[in-house]
Amino acid sequence: MRKEDRSAFLRGRGKLKREIAELVKSWPVLRQLDGDPLGLGKSVQSNRSRTLEPRIAEADHVAQSICPFCAVGCAQLVYVKDGAVMQVEGDPASPISRGRLCPKGAATKNMHDGPLREYKVKYRRPYGTEWEELPLEQAMDMIVDRILRTREETWEETTREGNPAKRTMGIANLGGATLDNEENYLIKKLLTSLGVVQVENQARI
């Protein structure tokens, strides 16, 4: 056999060998023997499954968060793409939740971008029958005016008995148990400085 013919033959034989080997390897029993004895894993995986990637693989970044519902304090991983939340799931690293979330925690994304979420300030004037639009900045200024006006009108320097009071009983604030520590801190600090003492939250409810 000529040298060229021989190498062509060998190449052909090599190809044939590879093809036979592929054919034998694709036999289900053998595939199973390769580390998948029950035949429930990779030996029966379709090409599509093999090439599937989780949604989160496309995320730009992931933020570590904490579930906002009850006080168990499950850890969450928040996957973000193009500035929007694409997935919220349990963080396996947490010693408390070990990756688990309950139905509420698992619906966090749905709460975050739900159809009834409000994005604009709404204003109802006294005796009004409709909501009206109001720019955020203007709403803030109006609220400031009302706080200062009511404080002025209802200021108690002393009690009826003459003891120092230094407060207003005309303003009250409710809420806090769903908020951050830092937010509660600013609420208490600011309102105390204004003399507002009726500062309360869900601890009573």
Added chain:
Amino acid sequence: MPSLGTSFGRGGATDYQQDLMNSDCITIMGSNMAENHPVGFQWVLEARERGAEVVHIDPRFTRTSAMSTKYIGIRAGSDIAFLGGVVNYILENDRWFHEYVRTYTNARVIIDDAYVDTEEADGLFSGWDPEQGKYDATTWQYKGMQVHGSGGSPEEGVKGEQSHGSHGGLLSHGDPPEEDWDLEHPRCVFQILKRHYARYTPEFVAETCGCTVEEFLWYADTICKNSGRERTGAFAYAVGWTQHTTGVQLIRSAAIIQLLLGNMGRPGGGIMALRGHASIQGSTDIPTLYNILPGYLVMPHTEHYGGLQKYIERSTAPAGWWGNADAYIVSLLKAWWGPAATKENEFCFSWLPRIDDDNSHYWTVQQMLKGKVKGYIVAGENPAVGSANGRAQRLGLAQLDWLVVRDLVEIETASFWYDSPEIESGELRTEQIPTEVFFMPASTHLEKDGSFTNTQRLLQWHFKAVEPKEDCRSELWFYYHLGKKIKEKLKESQDPKDWPVQHLTWEYGEQGGNEEPSASDVLREINGYDDHGQLLAAYKLLKADGSTSCGCWIYCGAYADGKNMAARKTPHWEQTYTALEWAWSWPANRRLLYNRASADPDGKAWSDRKELVWWDAEQKKWTGHDTPDFDEEKPPDYVPPDDAKGPDAIAGNHPFIMQADGLGWLYVPQGLEDGPLPTHYEPHESPFDNPLYSQRANPRRQQNKDLEEDPYNPVAGEGGSELFPYVVTTYRLTEHHTAGGMTRFTPYLSELQPQMFVEVHPDLARERGLEHGGWATIVTMRSAIEARVLVTDRMRPMKVNGAVRHQVGLPYHWGQRGLVTGGAANDLAHMALDPNVHIQEVKAFTCDIRPGRRPRGPKLAQFMDELRAEARAARATATRHEPEETRKT
């Protein structure tokens, strides 16, 4: 809770959730943990898989019952009778942990000769004043000791939320003056306890609670068998215990049991308070509450004002960590008013506003109804659905001048003026309501940095993932910019009342286009600085001379060495199960409180199986698996010298370091409004007489006898009580969260739980002609709501005092708005409160239930008017008189 605070020294949960797996017996009571804290419940199941008993004691058979090894049904509102029975069983059968109780609790302390128990005075303790409707606690004290008050109100001592988190008992000096180590003196706490609970026999428990004698005895034996040197038992509770007019005393009952059995401060022991909001613990530690300042310092009171020195004297305990109260308050004032706060001006203490006895949420609602509160800011809460007596809440809102509602969605509190039951019935008319309403869209937690403090006192940081859209802003942004604008407006003012605002420190870094203030900067201020501007590492470094600042002393260390400790996220597989490097817990990253008690008086573990923290004699320090909740270098045999003060005055074998005597308090000499020991009273509304006393309900409960908007159902012994024959209890579902703002507006969750329903037993359904899947109307003097009927034997009838009574179950998540709507259970509830914490009783009140839908439109108002008139007429025929109204003790 003040119950935990007065018993042990701090009101926080004493344990952490993962530690439940070390328990040999877990009692879940006043909680449906499997459904309401499902992920935390995995630790209960871990314990069960390791062979622990899990006992669920509850009026309803729930998924928690299904997952437990034993379920015992008791009627709503009878928990103190049940737990009192356990106390009696432990004492009668000598099952208490002798060495623990003698050394670590106040069992040996002798009480004032003038103390009279409820057992001797038909349901009233000594000191009752019928005119004021209050107790004078002088006779409840340790013998030979004066009452020692705290900053707010010296006569009454520590009370309410100041003991909710971190406030232990204050005494006029450290060691109790008179003791009997043999526990035989007739007036020692141990003997008082024995006499107080002697009538709580197994038969009494069965008659009162509706369980069987066998069930009770099995439980009492089981919990005792699983306590002692080798074994420990834990309790888990939630608002099923808190929301009663006896809520605080109810939790106290568990505290007594856990002290008698020696389960406090030990792995697998303790009392796990399961809180229902992401940061309800945090919002008490750094309080949005009227009567405390950060770190459980009391708010100054109008009646007992005397300047900073007086305040410090009253807040300082002679022994224990409240001995340093001066450092805590001065550092707080420095954090708030910075350079303006000087020694000469008492660090601006006089700038703090002062409170009255009760300026709590339900008091505020009454002031609204009277037109005295003009402006209201509601942030992340929905009182129109979530608070008791929704109608009174909404009528109050309609009296305001202005209202700001901040939430993710337009909740009922924002829409009351055009969409509420009162608009429907014609009681309110939109065009006649003067309230100006601002709805401000809020940010979700995904749109902001910050920390939540979870149910186990753990500060966990969440990082911002995305920017908020359009007008959505965080609460941090709102209050920061509000403050900035107000300061700008008032900067030229000469009015002294504006000084506190003008000088308030308000410098936080602004980030991004929205000028979002830096949450890290705020946490740094909370942590505190020394006079070189260095972040402090621990609260023991705080000074009273103005050289340190600290926004909340129990959080000092959360930013130690410039590191955000709350943001630590070391995975659990890289550390031991205590996970000391995941986030940070107050105090000082201690995970299991009072863990000095996990060792015997000599400092050795009670057993190998239950070792946690012990004295290392060679290294001369406390060491172990957790951060020791004790002075690290104080040896177990340390005896304080006579002149010792503060922490130095606590002996080496006294583990409860926040208490002025270092002891666990079986008996609470001061700090509670309604008595030193829990005793069984009926709920404010109950179809039953009190089997123990002619005093039916808690005499000290807060009630609004003259408030037209809060009428009460006639009760046992009154004419008309047959109009409201059933006991009703409210609860949550897994798929919804409290008043529903975060879930009823969310598609997936609305689909999972789409409709308000009422759970009734088949016998009750027959009795009232209710059809499964059909409609029923539930009625009280406050309102009538409708719900779909769920006929189920999960809601069991109870045989009580010989008669069979039905209970009705209502989830409370629904309201007028959202993707799924329904009747609000809280519309049915009254506003009678626990006197210590002003919490409403929604876990046991009375109702009627009728087939069919409720009257609509104006017919509803007419229906309610007729019902109220009928009940009032019936009550007039036979009015009940109770000892509380006349008898002075």
